[in-house]
Amino acid sequence: MIPYVRQFDFAYGRRDQVSPLIQRVVADNPGPFTFTGTGTYIVGRDRPGAGVAVIDPGPLDDAHMDALLRAVAGRDVSHVLVTHTHRDHAPLARPFAEAVGGAPILAMQPPTRTTHASDSALDEDEDEDFHPDVILTGAERIEGDGWTLEAMATPGHASNHMAFILREENALFSGDHIMGWSTTVVAPPDGDMAAYMQSLDDVLSRGFSTIWPTHGPAITQVAPFLKAYRAHRLEREAQIMARLASGDRTIAQMVPALYAAVDARLWPAASLSVLAHLIKLQKEGRVQVEPRAELGAIWGLTGAA
Numbered sequence: 001m002i003p004y005v006r007q008f009d010f011a012y013g014r015r016d017q018v019s020p021l022i023q024r025v026v027a028d029n030p031g032p033f034t035f036t037g038t039g040t041y042i043v044g045r046d047r048p049g050a051g052v053a054v055i056d057p058g059p060l061d062d063a064h065m066d067a068l069l070r071a072v073a074g075r076d077v078s079h080v081l082v083t084h085t086h087r088d089h090a091p092l093a094r095p096f097a098e099a100v101g102g103a104p105i106l107a108m109q110p111p112t113r114t115t116h117a118s119d120s121a122l123d124e125d126e127d128e129d130f131h132p133d134v135i136l137t138g139a140e141r142i143e144g145d146g147w148t149l150e151a152m153a154t155p156g157h158a159s160n161h162m163a164f165i166l167r168e169e170n171a172l173f174s175g176d177h178i179m180g181w182s183t184t185v186v187a188p189p190d191g192d193m194a195a196y197m198q199s200l201d202d203v204l205s206r207g208f209s210t211i212w213p214t215h216g217p218a219i220t221q222v223a224p225f226l227k228a229y230r231a232h233r234l235e236r237e238a239q240i241m242a243r244l245a246s247g248d249r250t251i252a253q254m255v256p257a258l259y260a261a262v263d264a265r266l267w268p269a270a271s272l273s274v275l276a277h278l279i280k281l282q283k284e285g286r287v288q289v290e291p292r293a294e295l296g297a298i299w300g301l302t303g304a305a
Contacts, residue, residue, distance in 0.1 A: 002228045005180040008217030010036065013067035017046065019169055021147055022212065025071050027064040029088060032265050035181045035215040038088050040064070041173055042071055043147050043166060051145030053079040054103075055164060055173050056214045057092035068096055078144050082107040082132065083175025084158040089214060090127040106142065107132040108153070108160035111190050126190075136162055154203065156196025157184050163203070170209040178203065180225070181216035183232060187272035193233075193280040200230050237277050241301070244287065249298050251275060 010016060012028040023042040030037050038059060044052030052075050058064055077100040082090050085107070097103045110130055138153030142164075150165040154177040164173040176184055177199060186196050203211075204226045211219040219225050236258070243254045251274050259270045278299055281287040290298045 015071040027058045048074045051076045051078040055081045056089045057096040060091045077103045080105045084161040085130045087127045090130040104133040106134040108162045111159045154199040172208045179213040180219045185269045186276040193276035
């Protein structure tokens with residue numbers, strides 16, 4: 001079982017000091033994919049004139065913009081960082097950067113726009129207007145007033161997903177790659193389960209003390225949590241193989257059995273995660289598909305399974 005962490009002290013629009021170098025302001029955009037809302041992080045000292053970085057400004061929301069401006073008042077925003085271009089993370093980046101004097105926006109290259117039938121069911125559609133000032137690829141060091149951030153490429157949830165390491169606290173701002181309240185949606189065509197699993201192993205290997213997701217509270221028991229997170233994905237993979245062995249041939253047949261205990265509102269997203277697993281298994285030669293890898297396709301085991 002994944003040792004989820006879901007309880008934490010917050011109020012919408014309030015600036016909370018959550019570590020010596022980190023403050024958080026939570027946007028009022030709760031939902032089945034955002035939990036209590038988008039948590040925007042401010043990295044740096046809380047003193048007049050200090051230089052700070054802001055991570056994931058969040059959705060276009062006037063109240064959240066006002067709260068962020070109050071939170072950084074009297075300090076210099078030197079960088080605006082975005083973990084990925086989903087619309088609960090990126091749209092406020094440009095208006096916020098302009099409001100604080102033109103701080104540069106840093107992120108990975110936005111993906112080529114792709115569509116799938118479940119776009120309308122996800123809160124994770126792309127912000128098509130997002131364009132960073134500085135393109136990150138991973139391993140870049142971003143230095144500020146008493147803090148050092150390192151970009152860490154973590155594709156999987158999104159092809160352009162970038163996490164950020166706060167070196168002074170051995171902490172990772174994980175965006176949506178790892179969340180304490182839930183597993184992460186991996187939705188093809190932009191989401192990739194094989195890339196996600198590799199990124200998960202990369203994070204586990206770094207030995208972080210704390211993980212700060214964009215949604216929900218911090219993860220402090222990092223290694224046990226990540227090992228359980230990884231084991232859950234492998235268990236889901238085994239369950240999918242078992243459903244195929246029992247005679248299921250479509251994702252629509254598998255999801256009600258695999259996600260019987262999950263809110264049905266999340267089944268469209270769950271269907272995409274199942275598809276992501278199946279695509280990974282197909283690449284490994286363990287399953288086959290007719291005629292192509294879409295939600296209505298016919299799947300089956302191969303002799304290699």
